[in-house]
Amino acid sequence: MSEEKGRRAKVRLVSKRINYLNIEFFDKLISCAVINLSLGGVMIKLPYDMTSLPIEVGMTIVFKNTPEKYKIYLEGKSATVAWYQNAMCGLSFEEELPLTNEELQDLLNS
Numbered sequence: 001m002s003e004e005k006g007r008r009a010k011v012r013l014v015s016k017r018i019n020y021l022n023i024e025f026f027d028k029l030i031s032c033a034v035i036n037l038s039l040g041g042v043m044i045k046l047p048y049d050m051t052s053l054p055i056e057v058g059m060t061i062v063f064k065n066t067p068e069k070y071k072i073y074l075e076g077k078s079a080t081v082a083w084y085q086n087a088m089c090g091l092s093f094e095e096e097l098p099l100t101n102e103e104l105q106d107l108l109n110s
Contacts, residue, residue, distance in 0.1 A: 011038060011101050019108060021074065022065045023091075026053060029064055032089075037108060039099060041082065041092040048087055055084045061091060069110055073097050 019034040021044065032044035046053075059081045063074040079091035097104065 017109060020067065021063060021070065023079075024062045024064045025050075025055065025059075028053075034108075035088070037104065039097045039101070039104060041079065041090060043088065043090050046087045046089060051087045055081060055089065057081050057083060069107055073099070073107075 019037075020031050021034055021042065022029055022031050023044070024030075028050075030046065030050055032046055035043040035045055037043075060078050061081065063070075063077050063079070066075045078094045080094070082090040082092045084090075099107070
């Protein structure tokens with residue numbers, strides 16, 4: 001696991017394992033790879049067959065059918081598109097995750 005710092009004030013954690021989240025966009029359930037995760041948001045990679053969707057900054061998405069380890073924190077919660085480029089998308093959570101960075105790191109690696 002490595003940490004990235006940059007545009008956001010929150011520490012972004014990167015897992016060495018592949019993690020996926022399911023999001024609802026345009027009434028479609030889409031499985032996305034988690035690139036990095038912070039207490040305030042997540043960077044995801046959309047499947048290439050979904051990159052033609054008209055995604056815009058400010059749109060709201062909802063997490064659905066989340067993997068069990070994320071369910072308590074994300075199931076049914078909303079996030080806002082902060083940026084979108086090619087297949088990559090930054091999402092800001094409506095509410096910060098109620099975890100410490102150490103707990104978040106453990107969650108990513110579980």
